[in-house]
Amino acid sequence: MFIDFILVLVLLTNLKLLGSSRLGACIRVAAIQGMLLGILPWWAHGHPAAFRVLGVTVGTVILKGVVFPWLLFRALREAEVSREVEPFVGYVPSLLFGLGGLATAFWLSTRLPLTSAVHSSLLVPAALFGIFAGLFLIISRKRAVNQVLGFLVLENGVFTFGAGVIGETSLLVEVGVLLDVFVAVFVMGIMIFHINREFDHIDTDRLSSLKD
Amino acid sequence: MAGLNWTSLLSVIAGIALAPLLPGIISRVKARFAGRRGAPVFQLYFDLWKLWRKGAVYSRTTSWLFRAGPVAGLAAAAVALLVLPFGSVPAPLAFAGDLILLAGMLGLMRFMTIVAALDTGSSFEGMGASREAFFSALAEPALLLALGALARVTDAYSLSTMYGALSFGHWWSLGPVLALTAAALVIVLLAENARIPVDDPNTHLELTMIHEVMVLDHGGPDFAAIQYGAALKLWIFSTLLASLLLPVETGMPALDFACTLAGVFGVAALVGIVESVMARLRMVLIPQLLVSASVLAAVALLLTLNPVETKAGRPAFKAAQAGELQRPDSAPAQKADGIDKPTR
Numbered sequence: 001m002f003i004d005f006i007l008v009l010v011l012l013t014n015l016k017l018l019g020s021s022r023l024g025a026c027i028r029v030a031a032i033q034g035m036l037l038g039i040l041p042w043w044a045h046g047h048p049a050a051f052r053v054l055g056v057t058v059g060t061v062i063l064k065g066v067v068f069p070w071l072l073f074r075a076l077r078e079a080e081v082s083r084e085v086e087p088f089v090g091y092v093p094s095l096l097f098g099l100g101g102l103a104t105a106f107w108l109s110t111r112l113p114l115t116s117a118v119h120s121s122l123l124v125p126a127a128l129f130g131i132f133a134g135l136f137l138i139i140s141r142k143r144a145v146n147q148v149l150g151f152l153v154l155e156n157g158v159f160t161f162g163a164g165v166i167g168e169t170s171l172l173v174e175v176g177v178l179l180d181v182f183v184a185v186f187v188m189g190i191m192i193f194h195i196n197r198e199f200d201h202i203d204t205d206r207l208s209s210l211k212d
Numbered sequence: 213m214a215g216l217n218w219t220s221l222l223s224v225i226a227g228i229a230l231a232p233l234l235p236g237i238i239s240r241v242k243a244r245f246a247g248r249r250g251a252p253v254f255q256l257y258f259d260l261w262k263l264w265r266k267g268a269v270y271s272r273t274t275s276w277l278f279r280a281g282p283v284a285g286l287a288a289a290a291v292a293l294l295v296l297p298f299g300s301v302p303a304p305l306a307f308a309g310d311l312i313l314l315a316g317m318l319g320l321m322r323f324m325t326i327v328a329a330l331d332t333g334s335s336f337e338g339m340g341a342s343r344e345a346f347f348s349a350l351a352e353p354a355l356l357l358a359l360g361a362l363a364r365v366t367d368a369y370s371l372s373t374m375y376g377a378l379s380f381g382h383w384w385s386l387g388p389v390l391a392l393t394a395a396a397l398v399i400v401l402l403a404e405n406a407r408i409p410v411d412d413p414n415t416h417l418e419l420t421m422i423h424e425v426m427v428l429d430h431g432g433p434d435f436a437a438i439q440y441g442a443a444l445k446l447w448i449f450s451t452l453l454a455s456l457l458l459p460v461e462t463g464m465p466a467l468d469f470a471c472t473l474a475g476v477f478g479v480a481a482l483v484g485i486v487e488s489v490m491a492r493l494r495m496v497l498i499p500q501l502l503v504s505a506s507v508l509a510a511v512a513l514l515l516t517l518n519p520v521e522t523k524a525g526r527p528a529f530k531a532a533q534a535g536e537l538q539r540p541d542s543a544p545a546q547k548a549d550g551i552d553k554p555t556r
Contacts, residue, residue, distance in 0.1 A: 008388035008515065015507060019500065092503050099507050106514050122515070 002043050006036050007122040010160065011102065014133040017153060018094040023083050023145055027072045030149050030156075034064025037156050040163040056174045060159075063178055068152065068185055075189040076145055079196040086203070089140040101132035123160065130157025142203045144195060148188045155181050219465045223298030226473065228290075231447035232256035232440065234480040241484025256443060263436035271429065274331050281328025282430060282437035285321040289444040292317035295371055296448055299455045299472030301465060302372035311359045311371050315352060318404070318448070321441060322348050329426035340425030343495075347410065347422065350502035351403045357509035358396045362456070364516040365389060378459035392512035394456055399505035401449040401483070403498075405442065408487040410498050450479040 013033040020026050038060030041053055087094065105128035112124060134154025138147050155177075162174065195207070236253035243250025252258075270278065295310040297303045303310075326345055329337040363369055365386055366377040383390055403410040406423035413424060427438050454475030460468050493501060 005388055008392070008511075011511060015504075015511070019504060019507075092500055095500075095503055095507050099510050102511065102514055106517065 003040065003120040004122055006040055006043065007120060007126040007160075010036050010126055010156075011122075011129060014130060014153065015095060015098050015102075017137060017149070018098040018133060019091045021085050021091060023076060023085055023143065024073070026085065026146070026149055027069050027076070030152050031065050031069040033153070033156055034068065035061050037159055037163060038064060040160070056178075059175065059178055063182055064152075064156075067182070071185055071189045072145060072148060075148075075192045078193050079145075085146060086142040087140055088142065088205075094136070094140060097136060098129075098133060101136065102129050105129040105132060127157050127161035130154070130160055133157070142205055144188075144192045144204055147204065148185060148192070151184065151188070152181070219301050219469065220304040223296075223301050223469065224293055224304055226298070226469075227293050227296070227444065227447050227451070230473075231443040232260060234446050234450060234476070235443055237477060237480040238484040238487065241481050242488050245485070245488035256439065260436045260440055263431075263439070264433055266432035268430075268432035268434050271332060273333050274429075278328050278331040278429075279434070281324045281331070282434040282441070284324040286437045286441040286444070288317045288321040288324065289441045289448070292321075292448055293444060296451055297372040297375040297455065298451060298469065299475070300376050300378075300459070300461045300468050301472070302376055306370045306372035308369040311356075311363065311369070311374075314371060314448070315356055315359070318355075318445065319348075319352065321445065325426055325438070328430075332429045334429065337426055337428060340422055343422045344426060347403060347498060347502060350499055350506065351400050354396050354502065354505035354509050355400045355404075357506060357513050358393045358400070361389060361393050361509060361512040361516055364513060375455045375459070378456065379461055380459060382459070386516075389512045389515050390456065392508045392515070394453065396505045396509035396512070397449070397453045397456065399501060399508075401446075401453060401479075402486065403502055403505075404449060405446045405483075407483055409490050409493050409501065412492045446480075447476070450476045450483075454479050 010033055013029050013036070016029050017026055017033075020029065038057055041060075042057045089097070102125070105125040108128055109124035114124070131154055134150045134152070134157055137150030137153055139150075141147070141150070159177070162177070199207070233253060233256075235256050236251070239255070240250045240253055292314050294305045295303050295314055297306075322344065326341040329341040359371075359374075362374050362378070365382060366374045368374045368377055402408070406413050411422040411424075423442075427435065430438055451472070454472055457479075458471055458475040460471040462468055462471075
């Protein structure tokens, strides 16, 4: 029941990311989504007090809820860009795409043969929808900060899938993935800073016409 | 007409008699927030009485459409009231698919207002009609999808059986679905009744108004019919929302009735609070708000269509539906699913 509730909130944060126009709001929503997913394995796992589950929960919440927003806000402040998302695809079409993606995710989840039973019937659709939403955010927004957010949402989708079957995967894998994501976001934050210092903007569509 | 009984008739009479109270409650709550005493709660009754005794003035450029608009709109709202259940009290008229009739009657009411506005040939009224048509075209899918999600949850296709089957057990087992539906209905209520995040009913600046601008040329009894029709529409939406939020079923019809009535007045107070704490949205942001209402309702509907097997056995949604269907004969087996519906 609580897992369903959290997963529905995660679905809604994805839709909010698709329909939101402010970069700051997007970063905050992505942070909330990360924290919601952080407490997911805690509910999904049978023994909440087990050390490894607790470790993954605390690590995820701190990393995705505190460290990533801080890194992204710092990149945003240093780049001194405007606060608008500047989409290629408008907010209403993005929302409608989100709805289509969600329907596809629900349909796909009925077609996927799962080797082990999952904790909630919403888990697979939520994971697939997170992946769709992340990919869509990466290709449909101009700002480089949004590409990082899209990557984070994509990773959150994959994490959702892993969180549901955490009993079967080892702690080492989860921590390794978290470390990878941390390094990726760290490097991308530095990249944004350098792109901005070199070209005075972080619009990815203008980067494609560069010549050396 | 199988479900006709005295409580059903009473709920319709209550709607007809008490609907003008709702705008009074809203303005009273707004006045309280602003630190004023505000107009009496019965103000709309006085206004209607005053308007009813006046004569109407008709422009020579208008045709019969302009005179038919307010009457037909009021009649459509009254028909919609006939299929509207009041909490668990069934409506006097119930058949499979009557939710489409409800949406259709509200659409007809809107259409008649728009046609009457266009008939005057005024550019302001044409602008208001254009906005009304655009925004309500976006709000209607949200209403139908929300009602569709409810139909799916209760496995019924008549408003009376849908709301009759709803119980607090559904809030326990299907909380997310019902919460999303309720959120969509709140946005539709605010948009369809020209309330603040979408339209400001108090402003007299034609450039920003939607609903009020369409009725500028009506006067006397016609304007009374329009205001009364708008109050009935607000009553209909408030009842839909209150019956969803408070699905009480005590077994005593009088008590259920009183609870739903309190819920309807509570919804009106909620609208007053929303109006007090929010500013009107910019015109360009309204479509986005209405589309997000549709998206919320569509997510609720998608959640009810989800058939994957879980570790706990059957998925919660299926279990809830099965519980709804098999309730009388397999009562103890379904207790575990959290559905505690009293058998009637």
